[in-house]
Amino acid sequence: MGDPSPFGKWAARVTREDVGEVTTSLQRPVTGTGRNGPVRHVDSFEIQLPTTPPPNGVPRSAWAKVSRRVSRWHRPYTLILLVLDFAAAALASWVSIELFEKATAGFGDPRLFHTVTYLLLPLGWLLALWGNRAYDRRYLGIGTEEFKRVVRASVVVAASVSFIAFATVTKPSRLSVATALITALVFILILRLLARSVLHTMRRRSGHAAHRMVLVGTLPEALEVYTAVTRSPAAGLIPVAIHLTDGYAAARGIDTPVPIYAGRDVLSLVREVAGDTIAVCGSASWEPGELRRLAWQLEGSGIDLVVAPQLTDIAGPRVHIRPIEGLPLLHVEEPTLSGPALLAKNLLDRVAAGLGLLMLSPLFIAIALAIRISDPGPVFFRQPRVGHEGRTFRVWKFRTMYVDAEDRLAGLVDQNETDGMLFKIKEDPRVFPVGRFLRASSLDELPQLINVLKGEMSLVGPRPLPADDGDFLGDVRRRLLVRPGMTGLWQVSGRSDLSWDEAVRLDLYYVDNWSLAYDLSILWRTIGVVLARKGAY
Known part of the structure; x- marks a missing residue:
């Protein structure tokens, strides 16, 4: 009985194409040196037939242990952001108190006032930031979405403070409250910008705090994605291998910047090269349903799955997902050249x-x-x-x-x-x-x-x-x-x-x-x- 996984089909296709050169072991491509660093020259190769992957999907239980993600750099970084955000909010409260003598108006007990300004209000900021997903690892370190979510959280904090003051019939100094909120927003944005600068410096100099990606697809699509993600080292995406879906024959005689593989179980390959992300490039020459089965196979593995469509140099605000009967369609808006x-x-x-x-x-x-x-x-x-x-x-x-x-x-x-x-x-x-x-x-x-x-x-x-x-x-x-x-x-x-x-x-x-x-x-x-x-x- 044949391999039921989608990758068994690839292996069979590769075997038929290169029947004279297939064995049961994998030989790494020859390594050389190119203008942009080490390259692998594909002339002779051996293919290891994939082993049977684990069943698609994982047992669903409310008591099941949640798997830890392979990439963990964001955890200490998020902890640092929590400390910086709390400190920024507390510092903003202190600045407001120092600037306005009537800041304590509406509070009879000074201890209650200091508890609210230096503890409860900063905690409220953290809850609002968390609720607006300002600590989501997908938005940390790249793009403007992180800062947009901080601004949204500030609106939530301002609305919450206004509601609480109205509900408790408290009459704090409006100017001091406004100063504290605006100052806290500015301080949080500045500290997050500094933290991002340190993160980018680490990524550029040492490659730490980055995602190790395995690119899956045809060779032209994979190389195009490789060029795009390596153009900005600060983004923290490091391709470490390419898994070809159309067989080694497509890469014969071509120099590649990272090792290439074919006919392998992708999950096993990712673990072998210490990867934490699978990037599906373009169409990947897949049959319908194979991408969904790959997503099922990755459940519980702690490995991220991203899809890089054949859209280059299109900014996020122009791309929207329109799901129709379970099919996620990418809607690309026209450039705004008027209005x-x-x-x-x-x-x-x-x-x-x-x-x-x-x-x-x-x-x-x-x-x-x-x-x-x-x-x-x-x-x-x-x-x-x-x-x-x-x-x-x-x-x-x-x-x-x-x-x-x-x-x-x-x-x-x-x-x-x-x-x-x-x-x-x-x-x-x-x-x-x-x-x-x-x-x-x-x-x-x-x-x-x-x-x-x-x-x-x-x-x-x-x-x-x-x-x-x-x-x-x-x-x-x-x-x-x-x-x-x-x-x-x-x-x-x-x-x-x-x-x-x-x-x-x-x-x-x-x-x-x-x-x-x-x-x-x-x-x-x-x-x-x-x-x-x-x-x-």
Whole structure:
């Protein structure tokens, strides 16, 4: 009688495809060294026929022992967050008491007052945060969902305090209560941001506090997911193996960054490589029902199961699950390229640009004098660029090159250090000393506030590219659906150190997923990038 598991079918398919090379043991692929680290070259291989997996599902009992998850990094991290949140709420109460003398109004007994402010109110914060799943391990360390849930918890705390004060006929100082609640929210967000920074540092430097993933699917799908999850080490997802669902023949002669397997029981493989997460990539060439059976098999194992659909560079807010008769359908909304949010973005751009030009006018004068002293000639450099919907405009920048820079360009083409539609040289001889400082500090970009005020550019968006570099063909044309920006996702992710393909990918991601909150986060990240002078030359 054959193997009843879904993986027995895979093994049979692999055996038929590679009948001349199948044995009953598994030989690890040969390890070598590649440009991006160790690679495994698949030429010869042996396949171990899978053993019979445990029955699908686990016994259901109210008294059954709940299995512990294989990945446990979140437990000490959650405990730290509990301590920090309690301390933040207690500190906020102390700040409110110190600022307002009437904070104790409504409480006759001082001991009762201190019990409420330093114990019960912080505990109330913890309960509200827990109820809003602000300690859920799926939201810790990545994305903005953790902070959104903290904000929701603050609303619950404010409503609860108001109800309790009304029900007990207590009349505390409204200003002191409001100060305590707002201060507690700010302190909690700051401490959680600091804790996340420490977590990201640990993940980048040592690989600790991360999830070890086994990717299951066809080789192209698995490699695409591998590239996506390893692009951000701070996310804490480390692929350690690939299980091919279409057999070794698909990987013959291909270098892979992690070992690959086929015809194995996935659960046994995950335990062998010390994994804690199974990532099903794309369709995985599965028959209907196999994914559900895998989920049953993992019940009680402590191993997480995630599904990576064939949707790349689509932000979470655009993806919704619509279950229909037990079938979870992914509904992908269109990018928001119009409406009230866009109107608010345009208003913010104009107001910020106008105020910025007024406040920075003394700095503009000082920079203009430095440029004229360094190299006599015009202060500003204006070049045609392609803007919104393909319209051409002239961008404003402080001049950083000698006046004969364009004439000297032909002799430097062979020294270009970037690809695509860009021309960059780290030690460009056409840049004069003051101009080199202006580029490194990004001060040469400040005159683009004029373009923002005129509506030709935005504060945040894809960088405007020169108009003489040919047509924007293929996917690159989507950059023109929004106004170009002074800063953008490209700039805060590496600037000139990125390849052209990576820069285009980031710009397209921004176009498809922009929001006002996303713009504000990019502006905040721009400050750190500018101060660190990353990728500016």
